[in-house]
Amino acid sequence: MIELDHASRWYAQVIGLNDVTCEIGPGVTALLGMNGAGKTTMMRLITGQLRPTTGKVRVFGMNPFANPEVYKLLGYCPDVDDFYEHMTGREFVELMARMSGMIPDEASSRTDRMLQRVGMAERADRKIGGYSKGMRQRIKLAQAMIHEPEVVLLDEPLNGLDPVGRREFIDLLAGFGEQGKIVLVSSHILFEVEQMTRSLLLLHRGRLLAVGDLRVIRELIDKHPHRIRIETTEPRTVAEKIAALPFVLSIQFDPSGRALEIQTKEADRFYSFLPTLSLECGLPIEGFSSPDNSLESVFGYLVDS
């Protein structure tokens, strides 16, 4: 169990984390927040790289700062993309295994298994300096998991992964969660987090804004008038058709003349109407998106509420 009790961390006059109290148990938990929200600070406090300025951080009841007992139970995949570039992936993971206290034979066999598990077995003997971003992420995950820790912290692990890699990574994390391990994954992309877990911590400007089920956040999004942007070459004709719909609250034209933004309280009904608009009415709809699915909107709603 990871516990933060009124934990704050200041960097001179700047606050990184502000009075955060929470508990993180087994399973996958997402740490969601925009860039600069305090995700990495929170990770660094839990991994004992930083001390809290005030409050307490405990991992299985122990103070994690520079505590080898905690590091036996903890694996950390940092956000930094830096390695010993002259080493091969295998050498690096094996080095980390040895530094975790394994004897050479054990380190070697575990390295083989872990490289296989993260899909790097065939490419592990190349220098890290020549790896793609995705390969580097996999090696980072391998080094974090090499000693089979009870707690795994991953700071923005999906950055740079292709869709297939993302899927594999998410499945891997789900597997760890099912094994009863505590997995904390940070991200600034709501869509990404929804694929990983329903349990989340929402950070905004260093404060813990919400804790719990992701569905609550989703309901909050749905409660507000939903904005939908439609890209079309004929915005006036599309607006004419849409204006007749009872669930559309407002329509705004984009200055570019190639898009319009509508507000609706029933997003699902509007989305189901869109194919009709395109196919039956023959209107040229080039694309649509919802700015309200962004994290900024979620934070806006939460702060308002």
Next chain:
Amino acid sequence: MIRGFLVSTCLMDIARPQRVLGWGLLMVLLFGVGRLYLYVSPEEPVADAYNQLSSLLVYRVLMLGAAIFSASVIAQEVEQKTIVYLATRPIPRPDLILSRMAAAMIAVATLSLAAALSVSFSVYGREGLSNPYLLRDAKGLVVGSMAYVSLFTLTSLWMNRSMLVNLIFAFGWETIVANLSGNTYRLSIFTYLKAIAEKPTSSSGGPLSLLSGDRGVEFVSVSTAWGTMAVLTVACCWACAWWFQRFAYLPREDAE
């Protein structure tokens, strides 16, 4: 077991082929400078020539090596952001830093002994190994490696880009202070190393003796030198271990 592994890993990193090649070229350069020195001052006795060159070059290599290798203990890991991997492994931080310091000390001692050998062979020719001052210098260089690495590692824990400060200390402070009158010379590590190596004062005078720190008229005794260096090294090692255990070391955000 982990300490031995840490020392050997750090040594292997220091002794990567490209780096060894660079230091090898420096040894060749030292040999060439030694031959050139003999060529321009053929009347000077070889013992005096060796001692002059040793103070002038070998001890500078010692200081240069210490400044560079002490940066590899922690500062370089912070700069290249790999500190995060070291700092989150189940190794007590004092063990981590002291093991890496030990590796740096071994590397600096090896490098400076190689420099001494190079100069000795350039001055004495094939009789380089029978140079009576070589063993004395070896004592000074080994003690110097420990003293400089521990001091420079401590400064690297205190400040960013400490190598510049360490180089200024090595090539500025250590040259100037050793020549000053009064008791100021006692503030230079080089003074104590010369006492441990029982180095004779240069008879040549001139700017070279200034550079080799031979202008000071006062000397410390050998026992004082050993004691002072032992206290300095132990105090710096203890301070490094305490500091590294007490304070946070994170990847430097502005480092590229």
